[in-house]
């Protein structure tokens with residue numbers, strides 16, 4: 428369940444998990460009403476007949492309507508290349524979902540979900556190809572869940588993601604990004620409209636999450652907006668033990684200025700605090716122009732680096748890094764300058 432900045436409800440139908448055999452070991456997914464078989468993963472060959480395509484589209488749309496979602500997603504899978512056979516299947520699914528909504532005379536917006544492994548799309552020509560294909564379906568908006576590593580120094584992942592958002596922004600349709608860390612604030616400066624705030628998921632997405640038979644189980648981390656990220660309780664404790672870190676005390680309704688890491692990193696507190704702080708942050712971004720967003724993001728990344736350097740001067744903290752913020756900034760600034768060649772007016 429996810430809400431965006433205007434608190435619109437989006438329910439991810441989790442169709443992407445059904446393409447991985449690990450789902451057969453998970454009760455929640457086996458119970459989804461549109462599962463073809465509880466015993467095996469689905470493949471594109473299961474959706475060749477128009478009747479099978481229509482059946483799946485109907486099931487997935489009905490599922491979301493039963494929660495009264497404000498925005499509907501058509502069924503999609505994770506793409507591992509521009510030649511992934513799921514791409515065509517999902518395109519057909521989108522068309523079928525649209526037809527079904529017309530039949531119901533339902534006017535809720537239908538968004539195209541884009542779930543892809545960014546490592547496999549490092550060549551931007553392939554991103555162009557994919558978007559050309561998908562955008563022909565004329566969705567009301569896009570919902571992105573991109574698998575990749577967005578806290579390393581490898582700029583190519585960031586570049587490909589930012590490029591994807593920039594290309595999509597030319598459609599003038601709403602772009603929602605989900606399961607991504609604060610690199611997303613930079614994406615807001617180049618065309619993304621909102622960040623899905625999810626109550627049940629983390630700030631990253633990887634193909635191995637779909638492949639894993641065991642469900643999550645990782646402990647919740649605490650969000651520090653000034654340091655642009657979620658921090659586990661050990662790092663949080665270390666940060667709060669420094670003078671610089673004490674300045675990041677949070678006065679939200681839940682943290683109430685506390686510096687106790689047990690209270691802050693308590694399961695319910697991390698969620699409520701994250702939701703509150705994030706919502707406020709997205710609201711602040713939403714009223715800014717792209718240029719102002721760019722400046723704000725740029726300043727935030729500079730400050731985060733400076734703060735962490737100060738903290739590390741006071742105390743050595745394992746796994747507390749800041750160099751990737753410089754790469755975030757560099758990539759976003761670079762992509763923001765990029766403009767598609769316009770057709771000649773002569």
Ligand SMILES: [Zn+2]
Pocket residue numbers: 677678679680681682683700701704
């Ligand atoms: Zn708080």
